[in-house]
Amino acid sequence: xxxxxxxxxxxxxxxxxxxxxxxxxxxxxxxxxxxxxxxxxxxxxxxxxxxxxxxxxxxxxxxxxxxxxxxxxxxxxxxxxxxxxxxxxxxxxxxxxxxxxxxxxxxxxxxxxxxxxxxxxxxxxxxxxxxxxxxxxxxxxxxxxxxxxxxxxxxxxxxxxxxxxxxxxxxxxxxxxxxxxxxxxxxxxxxxxxxxxxxxxxxxxxxxxxxxxxxxxxxxxxxxxxxxxxxxxxxxxxxxxxxxxxxxxxxxxxxxxxxxxxxxxxxxxxxxxxxxxxxxxxxxxxxxxxxxxxxxxxxxxxxxxxxxxxxxxxxxxxxxxxxxxxxxxxxxxxxxxxxxxxxxxxxxxxxxxxxxxxxx
Numbered sequence: 265x266x267x268x269x270x271x272x273x274x275x276x277x278x279x280x281x282x283x284x285x286x287x288x289x290x291x292x293x294x295x296x297x298x299x300x301x302x303x304x305x306x307x308x309x310x311x312x313x314x315x316x317x318x319x320x321x322x323x324x325x326x327x328x329x330x331x332x333x334x335x336x337x338x339x340x341x342x343x344x345x346x347x348x349x350x351x352x353x354x355x356x357x358x359x360x361x362x363x364x365x366x367x368x369x370x371x372x373x374x375x376x377x378x379x380x381x382x383x384x385x386x387x388x389x390x391x392x393x394x395x396x397x398x399x400x401x402x403x404x405x406x407x408x409x410x411x412x413x414x415x416x417x418x419x420x421x422x423x424x425x426x427x428x429x430x431x432x433x434x435x436x437x438x439x440x441x442x443x444x445x446x447x448x449x450x451x452x453x454x455x456x457x458x459x460x461x462x463x464x465x466x467x468x469x470x471x472x473x474x475x476x477x478x479x480x481x482x483x484x485x486x487x488x489x490x491x492x493x494x495x496x497x498x499x500x501x502x503x504x505x506x507x508x509x510x511x512x513x514x515x516x517x518x519x520x521x522x523x524x525x526x527x528x529x530x531x532x533x534x535x536x537x538x539x540x541x542x543x544x545x546x547x548x549x550x551x552x553x554x555x556x557x558x559x560x561x562x563x564x565x566x567x568x569x570x571x572x573x574x575x576x577x578x579x580x581x582x583x584x585x586x587x588x589x590x591x592x593x594x595x596x597x598x599x600x601x602x603x604x605x606x607x608x609x610x611x612x613x614x615x616x617x618x619x620x621x622x623x624x
Contacts, residue, residue: 279305292419292590318346373487374544374613375506379529380522381493383512384549386413387583388609389490391602392510394592395610397446401485404440405449406477408502409492410456418443419590422451429476431462436480444592448484456498463497470537473501495529503533508544510613513565515551515558515576520565543572544616547609551576574612577605 275286277300284301286292291300300306315322321342330341341347376389386409393405406426407414415421424439429450440448463469481487489502503509511526513519523546534540546569552558558576565573577583580602586593593602 275299277301277305286589316340316342316346318342318349371481371484371487372508373481373489373506374508374510375489375491375502375541376510376512377489377491377499377503377506377526378511378513378519378522379493379495379525380514380519383493383514383519383522384547384577385409385493385512386417386490387587388510388512388547388549388577388606389488390414390417391593391606392609392613393447393486393488394444394594395606396486396488396613397444398594399610399614401446401614402483403447404436404481404484404487405447406487406489407450407452408456408489408498410452410454411492412451412453414449414490415451415453417587417590418449418592420449420451421453422449425455426450426452427455427459429480430459430472433476436477460497463501469497470500470504473498474505477505499529500533500537503530503541504537504539506541508616509541510544510547512547512549512577513561515548515555515561517557517561520561523565523568543569544613545572545574545609547574548576550579552579575605575608577602577609580605 274283275291276283278298279300282301284291286299291306292298317339318341330347339350341350374392376385376392378385389405393403397403405414408426420441420443422439422441424434426439428434429436429439436450440450442448463472466472468475477487489506491499491502509530511523513523530541530543546565548558548562548565550558551562562573562576578601580600582597582600583593583602586596586602589596593600593606597603
């Protein structure tokens, strides 16, 4: 259920024209572009729009795989058989596109990582991925946290998740959910806890994620991983897979202490696992210029990290409200301070991601 809030949740039904307050997840369709006041209107809207592009059957949308977004155009499939038939027909063009991409830089893999919770990792992951997609990059956002907050924030639930890719060998193409133009999401849920047990029993257990995803994500320009706030084997896998790390840090004393643990983990990855992801930046979050602790925190990070300390993300109500509307900050409040701050982060990452493999 979506929490009722201010007038920003007042919407107009795209079927009957009734003005209503958004209260339930089903009332928001197509990433926030369509709203309906009731289940009856929802069925009518879906029935009116959903026609299989292969067999022309009209059907009611039920699963993420039934809609594919490419180049801003939506294609519908009534079954996996029809989607597979359409995919087989496009193999030749896909191979041609792959050949054309071979001359472009390799896929950039960015882990948004901090052991401490409540530092804005999921908010940063979603808006970084959305901003990169908006800039024309083909982006895959991976939720590597079993809480599944990425899917909840965007109003999606994948039929297959990161668990199925890691444990059952499902393909990224089948599991990823297209949610925006240039943006796909690989969701997670509580089943990811069982993946930890699976990883623990595997040889080369810290490299399983890289082995599963390295070739499967080559169609993307950037892969963004939203890591869990934990010292876990899955996080080790994420860091070994990533070639760059973005570290959100809350502007408070305990978060500053937590940065030391992050640096120690990265050092262990370098010395024990023989992989060295570059620190793209340390991102101060929940910055309130009125509070001395916020100013002191940013000053401390700037002193310790120099130019790797990014401009802070200011405290912004719109950033808190956007997930309730199942939207990114760029869709929910494009003129807000939160949108401006994250656009700056996107620009910095685009600038620094090119030489990711250079020595830190």
